[in-house]
Amino acid sequence: MSAPVLSPAAADRAEREERHEVASRGLRATRRRRLRRRSVVTVVLAVLAVVLSVTALMLGDFKLSAAEVLRTLAGQGEGAAPFIVMELRLPRLVLGVLIGTAFGLAGALFQSVLRNPLASPDVIGISQGASAGAVVALLAVGATSGFVVPLSALAGGSAVGLLLYAVAWRGGMTGHRFVLAGIGVAYVCTSIIGYLLTRSDVKEAQLALLWMTGSLGQADWSLVRTLAIAMVLLVPLVAVVARGLSLLLLGDEQAGSLGLRPEVTRAAVVALGVALACVATASAGPVAFVAFTAAPVARRLLADGSLALVQAALVGVVLVVGADIVAQHLLPADLTVPVGVVTGAIGGPYLIWLMASGRTRTA
Amino acid sequence: MSAVLDPPTPSAAPAPPGSGPAEPRTTGATRGLLAVVLLLVGLALVSLASLAWGARDVAPSAVWDALLAPVPGDNDHLVVRDLRVPRTLIGLVGGAALGAAGALMQGVTRNPIADPGLLGINSGASLAVIVAIAGLGVSSTSGYLWFAFAGAAVAAVVVYGAASLGWEGVTPVKLALVGAALTATCTSVITVVLLTDTRTLGEYRFWQVGSLANRPLDVLTTVLPFVLVGLALALAAGRVLNALALGDDVARGLGQDVVRGRLLVVTAVVLLCGSAVSLVGPIAFVGLVVPHVARSIVGPDYRWIVLLSMLLGPVLLLAADVVGRLVVRPSELEAGLVVAVIGAPVLIGLVRRSRAVAA
Numbered sequence: 043m044s045a046p047v048l049s050p051a052a053a054d055r056a057e058r059e060e061r062h063e064v065a066s067r068g069l070r071a072t073r074r075r076r077l078r079r080r081s082v083v084t085v086v087l088a089v090l091a092v093v094l095s096v097t098a099l100m101l102g103d104f105k106l107s108a109a110e111v112l113r114t115l116a117g118q119g120e121g122a123a124p125f126i127v128m129e130l131r132l133p134r135l136v137l138g139v140l141i142g143t144a145f146g147l148a149g150a151l152f153q154s155v156l157r158n159p160l161a162s163p164d165v166i167g168i169s170q171g172a173s174a175g176a177v178v179a180l181l182a183v184g185a186t187s188g189f190v191v192p193l194s195a196l197a198g199g200s201a202v203g204l205l206l207y208a209v210a211w212r213g214g215m216t217g218h219r220f221v222l223a224g225i226g227v228a229y230v231c232t233s234i235i236g237y238l239l240t241r242s243d244v245k246e247a248q249l250a251l252l253w254m255t256g257s258l259g260q261a262d263w264s265l266v267r268t269l270a271i272a273m274v275l276l277v278p279l280v281a282v283v284a285r286g287l288s289l290l291l292l293g294d295e296q297a298g299s300l301g302l303r304p305e306v307t308r309a310a311v312v313a314l315g316v317a318l319a320c321v322a323t324a325s326a327g328p329v330a331f332v333a334f335t336a337a338p339v340a341r342r343l344l345a346d347g348s349l350a351l352v353q354a355a356l357v358g359v360v361l362v363v364g365a366d367i368v369a370q371h372l373l374p375a376d377l378t379v380p381v382g383v384v385t386g387a388i389g390g391p392y393l394i395w396l397m398a399s400g401r402t403r404t405a
Numbered sequence: 406m407s408a409v410l411d412p413p414t415p416s417a418a419p420a421p422p423g424s425g426p427a428e429p430r431t432t433g434a435t436r437g438l439l440a441v442v443l444l445l446v447g448l449a450l451v452s453l454a455s456l457a458w459g460a461r462d463v464a465p466s467a468v469w470d471a472l473l474a475p476v477p478g479d480n481d482h483l484v485v486r487d488l489r490v491p492r493t494l495i496g497l498v499g500g501a502a503l504g505a506a507g508a509l510m511q512g513v514t515r516n517p518i519a520d521p522g523l524l525g526i527n528s529g530a531s532l533a534v535i536v537a538i539a540g541l542g543v544s545s546t547s548g549y550l551w552f553a554f555a556g557a558a559v560a561a562v563v564v565y566g567a568a569s570l571g572w573e574g575v576t577p578v579k580l581a582l583v584g585a586a587l588t589a590t591c592t593s594v595i596t597v598v599l600l601t602d603t604r605t606l607g608e609y610r611f612w613q614v615g616s617l618a619n620r621p622l623d624v625l626t627t628v629l630p631f632v633l634v635g636l637a638l639a640l641a642a643g644r645v646l647n648a649l650a651l652g653d654d655v656a657r658g659l660g661q662d663v664v665r666g667r668l669l670v671v672t673a674v675v676l677l678c679g680s681a682v683s684l685v686g687p688i689a690f691v692g693l694v695v696p697h698v699a700r701s702i703v704g705p706d707y708r709w710i711v712l713l714s715m716l717l718g719p720v721l722l723l724a725a726d727v728v729g730r731l732v733v734r735p736s737e738l739e740a741g742l743v744v745a746v747i748g749a750p751v752l753i754g755l756v757r758r759s760r761a762v763a764a
Contacts, residue, residue, distance in 0.1 A: 209753055209756070222756045226750075227749060229690045232745065233741075244606060245603060382596075383597055390593075394567070394586045
């Protein structure tokens with residue numbers, strides 16, 4: 043039998059509807075694929091983070107098994123395990139997790155809003171400002187304990203952040219202006235640090251250098267608790283600006299026409315990035331390259347052009363905890379180094395990989 | 406009905422070659438010449454200041470006598486001839502090398518935040534100096550000299566070689582990334598050594614801030630040929646950089662051999678920056694800030710930018726040295742520390758003022 047005869051208008055409509063159905067089916071399939079990839083990547087990263095964390099708690103002079111570690115965490119440890127896990131290793135691990143999250147998010151925020159994969163808190167002076175503050179506290183004031191050094195580092199980093207904000211204010215925060223001003227300020231901070239390093243006792247200079255390398259060694263519960271409170275305040279703010287940031291990536295005009303105020307959003311994102319970088323640096327020193335690498339790696343894994351903030355945080359955690367395991371336990375000749383040395387050493391091959399894979403723009 | 410077109414007016418005829426539109430080329434050259442003259446005067450003044458001022462002030466007439474008719478036994482003349490003349494000369498040569506190297510780096514990477522250390526030169530030199538101090542017990546500046554130079558050269562060769570792998574050869578981005586990678590790796594190794602060896606840290610921290618002091622004149626004479634060759638190459642490279650500035654494809658279209666041009670520029674950078682780091686230590690900031698100042702004076706023509714950077718570099722470096730000697734008399738601040746304090750406000754001022762930098 044022949045097909046039902048339709049009037050021309052109806053046939054037109056039917057064809058259009060069929061095309062629409064095919065297109066939306068394709069769109070749904072793409073969305074489902076993206077969502078699946080996103081979930082897979084996020085879950086894999088989370089599992090990796092957990093595995094590394096448990097491993098970090100197991101390794102050390104006094105080796106524990108995974109079962110013992112898990113039992114201790116659940117409150118049922120016995121013997122020396124509770125002390126070792128809860129007092130010695132867990133603070134260090136939690137510090138590492140918080141640092142990794144903070145640096146990962148800060149790097150992602152900076153690189154997205156400044157649209158430059160070379161613009162991380164390391165480069166634009168925040169790390170150097172925090173280091174200058176800490177070195178002043180360590181060498182000029184002679185403080186070694188308590189909260190003086192972290193507070194001083196926080197003050198230094200925030201001062202640089204505010205200065206950059208003031209410099210970039212009228213001209214806007216995009217492009218090379220901001221980065222150049224940051225580099226200038228970074229060099230001034232480096233001068234201050236150099237001056238103090240050459241005018242102090244060599245042993246103290248070595249302590250200062252240790253701090254500046256980025257280390258989880260001074261983790262204790264009071265420090266971790268303070269950092270955790272700061273993170274609890276800052277991380278929800280990241281969720282708030284994330285939507286605005288995704289719109290910003292469309293370009294100022296598009297974003298503006300969608301009801302966003304680009305300059306305000308950009309300032310808020312930068313301020314948040316600076317705050318995260320500052321609290322993290324104040325707690326553990328400027329751990330090299332975490333902020334720089336976490337976001338590009340996360341975005342490459344997701345490969346869908348999105349901001350990848352959650353994934354960047356997870357990559358940061360994996361990086362810091364993994365590097366600390368290597369730094370403490372996996373180096374030859376019983377050498378232990380601060381975590382910053384390992385992350386810095388990772389930075390080299392990572393940059394080479396970036397270059398070899400050919401893509402150097404964000405996403 | 407078609408629109409009536411005006412017959413072409415004389416002013417719409419193509420301008421005769423060589424004159425261009427009303428302003429830029431003539432004005433740029435005039436400004437350049439004026440700047441060169443002013444900078445030469447400034448250089449003379451700052452050199453005089455470097456010879457006259459310090460922990461012990463020497464009157465200009467005494468400086469003149471010390472140079473031309475020295476009286477043995479006169480303390481002023483001694484200070485000027487034995488301490489300040491070498492220092493001033495090293496500042497002149499080192500500053501010129503750093504300024505030119507910075508201009509070349511920014512030109513070849515097409516990146517306004519490039520500094521001479523970007524190719525990993527400074528970190529390679531630093532690692533070599535660490536090896537010298539820690540492994541071989543060297544402890545004088547002239548001793549570091551060849552290590553620093555060798556380290557700089559090896560680093561540059563490694564970076565250039567690694568960046569030339571892959572089908573597209575050396576590109577500015579690859580150079581910058583590989584340079585940053587080498588710097589990261591060297592820094593990690595250096596840090597491990599410094600954290601474990603207190604004696605090495607004790608010596609290295611002084612070399613690392615960068616200073617014009619305590620360098621005997623024979624260091625300068627050893628390095629001078631390399632600097633002179635490097636400066637000559639830099640002046641020749643100005644034309645190459647102008648061609649490269651518009652992108653590789655445009656450069657090739659203009660007849661510029663991109664590969665050879667880039668190689669020329671990188672060779673000049675290695676000679677200049679390697680010499681500078683052997684002379685005064687790793688002071689990268691001069692090379693970062695001076696080309697920006699030059700660009701704000703003469704515009705984007707790299708032949709002028711390189712020339713002005715060659716003159717601005719010593720002015721900045723010597724000025725920093727003099728200030729360092731004056732602010733904490735009778736002791737002194739190393740020039741490398743003061744350079745950033747003087748240069749950063751200049752850079753930030755330029756950044757705020759000039760729209761050109763925002764590109």
